[in-house]
Amino acid sequence: MHDQVLQNLWETAQGKWETGVLPTAESLARARASLPRSLPDSGINLEDVQQHILNEIVPAFNGGSISPNYYGFITGGVTPAALFADNVVSAYDQNVQVHLTNHSIVTDVEHNALGLLTDLFELDRSQWHNGTFTTGATASNILGLACGREYVLRKVAEKKGLRMTSVGESGLFELLHALNLSGIQVLSTLPHSSLVKAAGILGIGRANVRNIAQSSNPLKFDLEQLEHELARADKVSIVAVSSGEVNTGRFATTADDISQIRQLCDKYGAWLHADGAFGIFGRVLNDDPEFATVKQGSRGLEWVDSITGDGHKLLNVPYDCGFFFCRHPDLAASVFQNANAAYLAGGPSDGPVIPSPLNIGIENSRRFRALPVYASLLYYGKDGYRAMLERQTKLARGINDWIFDHPDYVALPRTSSKADHLDQTFMSVLFRAKDDTLNKQLARKINETSKMFVSGTSWDGAPATRIAVSNWRVDVQRDLDLVTGVLAEVARS
Ligand SMILES: *Cc1c(COP(=O)(O)O)cnc(C)c1O
Numbered sequence: 001m002h003d004q005v006l007q008n009l010w011e012t013a014q015g016k017w018e019t020g021v022l023p024t025a026e027s028l029a030r031a032r033a034s035l036p037r038s039l040p041d042s043g044i045n046l047e048d049v050q051q052h053i054l055n056e057i058v059p060a061f062n063g064g065s066i067s068p069n070y071y072g073f074i075t076g077g078v079t080p081a082a083l084f085a086d087n088v089v090s091a092y093d094q095n096v097q098v099h100l101t102n103h104s105i106v107t108d109v110e111h112n113a114l115g116l117l118t119d120l121f122e123l124d125r126s127q128w129h130n131g132t133f134t135t136g137a138t139a140s141n142i143l144g145l146a147c148g149r150e151y152v153l154r155k156v157a158e159k160k161g162l163r164m165t166s167v168g169e170s171g172l173f174e175l176l177h178a179l180n181l182s183g184i185q186v187l188s189t190l191p192h193s194s195l196v197k198a199a200g201i202l203g204i205g206r207a208n209v210r211n212i213a214q215s216s217n218p219l220k221f222d223l224e225q226l227e228h229e230l231a232r233a234d235k236v237s238i239v240a241v242s243s244g245e246v247n248t249g250r251f252a253t254t255a256d257d258i259s260q261i262r263q264l265c266d267k268y269g270a271w272l273h274a275d276g277a278f279g280i281f282g283r284v285l286n287d288d289p290e291f292a293t294v295k296q297g298s299r300g301l302e303w304v305d306s307i308t309g310d311g312h313k314l315l316n317v318p319y320d321c322g323f324f325f326c327r328h329p330d331l332a333a334s335v336f337q338n339a340n341a342a343y344l345a346g347g348p349s350d351g352p353v354i355p356s357p358l359n360i361g362i363e364n365s366r367r368f369r370a371l372p373v374y375a376s377l378l379y380y381g382k383d384g385y386r387a388m389l390e391r392q393t394k395l396a397r398g399i400n401d402w403i404f405d406h407p408d409y410v411a412l413p414r415t416s417s418k419a420d421h422l423d424q425t426f427m428s429v430l431f432r433a434k435d436d437t438l439n440k441q442l443a444r445k446i447n448e449t450s451k452m453f454v455s456g457t458s459w460d461g462a463p464a465t466r467i468a469v470s471n472w473r474v475d476v477q478r479d480l481d482l483v484t485g486v487l488a489e490v491a492r493s
Contacts, residue, residue: 031060044226148271249428251297258300
């Protein structure tokens with residue numbers, strides 16, 4: 001029975017994107033009408049539950065992860081290896097919270113998968129094989145800012161010879177008060193909204209995420225202003241680099257920039273965090289001149305203190321999965337330790353030192369979300385992922401090439417030459433229609449075709465449209481024909 005349902009699911013998943021990237025209005029209405037108004041006293045049999053879900057709920061899903069032509073948000077997809085592993089995860093429902101060497105292999109697998117990821121991103125294992133799996137990049141950004149908050153205040157406390165040295169232990173307010181500081185600030189350029197959310201959650205405050213960009217380029221740090229802010233006596237600072245800006249797909253820094261920012265952070269005791277949710281995958285591309293600009297943007301990450309990455313985007317594993325790397329192996333435990341639970345300590349081990357996940361991250365009980373990552377990495381290897389990312393980049397560049405020359409569209413951000421624009425293109429395309437009336441409805445008109453789906457956004461204070469290529473099913477020529485066909489049709493209308 002289980003096999004049959006899985007088989008059906010897989011076939012549905014394969015066929016779905018041939019029927020459109022959005023559900024029909026009828027499917028949505030039918031699914032809504034099928035939802036029970038209250039919980040019945042007695043249950044129904046399993047087959048009926050399955051039929052209800054497959055025949056009424058599923059047809060009202062969108063093609064987000066299934067269709068190669070769903071370019072909204074950055075949804076990624078689910079690789080066959082990850083789909084298999086994720087079903088194993090549900091069937092065996094292992095709880096990955098404490099490292100107990102004699103009870104289960106799951107913490108070892110999770111730790112191993114984290115190491116494989118450092119290999120994929122060419123991060124030195126001796127420094128970077130620390131961190132954890134999270135529910136996504138938002139959670140990873142919370143971890144990054146939380147570790148940063150702990151670190152920057154500890155630095156000041158140590159300098160002042162204060163005994164109270166941990167936010168996790170003493171509390172943010174008490175420590176700031178004892179240190180005679182008015183707060184913590186996060187210095188960034190075009191940060192993702194989730195970084196601002198993280199600052200809100202952590203008591204730093206959304207208003208204290210400050211933009212430190214050059215006036216001529218909103219993504220590049222103004223190093224003079226940055227130093228000025230870092231030198232303030234009343235605040236401590238975390239610098240957050242947008243290693244992959246979500247609208248343009250471009251990078252805030254080059255290796256040179258990061259090295260300069262690193263020096264400033266060391267001089268003033270600041271923490272350096274990189275949000276590489278999708279951008280860290282730039283490191284997987286090869287060294288050909290074709291990809292040099294993108295690769296250059298993701299260089300230097302090895303010198304930051306903490307890195308955010310997403311699993312459910314470009315790694316193409318199912319929701320919800322992200323990861324977090326930290327160069328300071330013991331720091332997360334001072335923030336996230338599960339106090340007074342000695343019975344939860346990990347057992348002795350002759351293998352690597354594996355921290356219990358509940359002491360270094362947000363959750364206690366946790367899903368075995370590392371297994372789909374592990375499976376997909378083994379299945380593709382470095383070369384498989386590199387080939388996938390090359391196809392995604394080539395498709396985005398093909399679309400940008402077409403848009404750049406089209407009389408009705410403008411490629412964004414505006415760049416002097418087409419060659420430069422294409423060099424800077426990773427897997428995102430940002431553009432607008434020249435005609436204002438069309439531009440206001442552009443995303444809606446494209447999505448109404450149901451042949452592809454795009455996100456509406458804004459750029460430079462005006463509406464813009466974004467295509468994010470992130471699915472493993474990408475086929476450069478097939479998808480380029482489809483996308484340019486739809487854009488031509490919409491421009492004519
Ligand atoms: C998507 C994204 C996030 C948030 O990630 P979730 O996986 O949705 O939590 C953070 N930063 C960047 C740059 C992103 O692209």
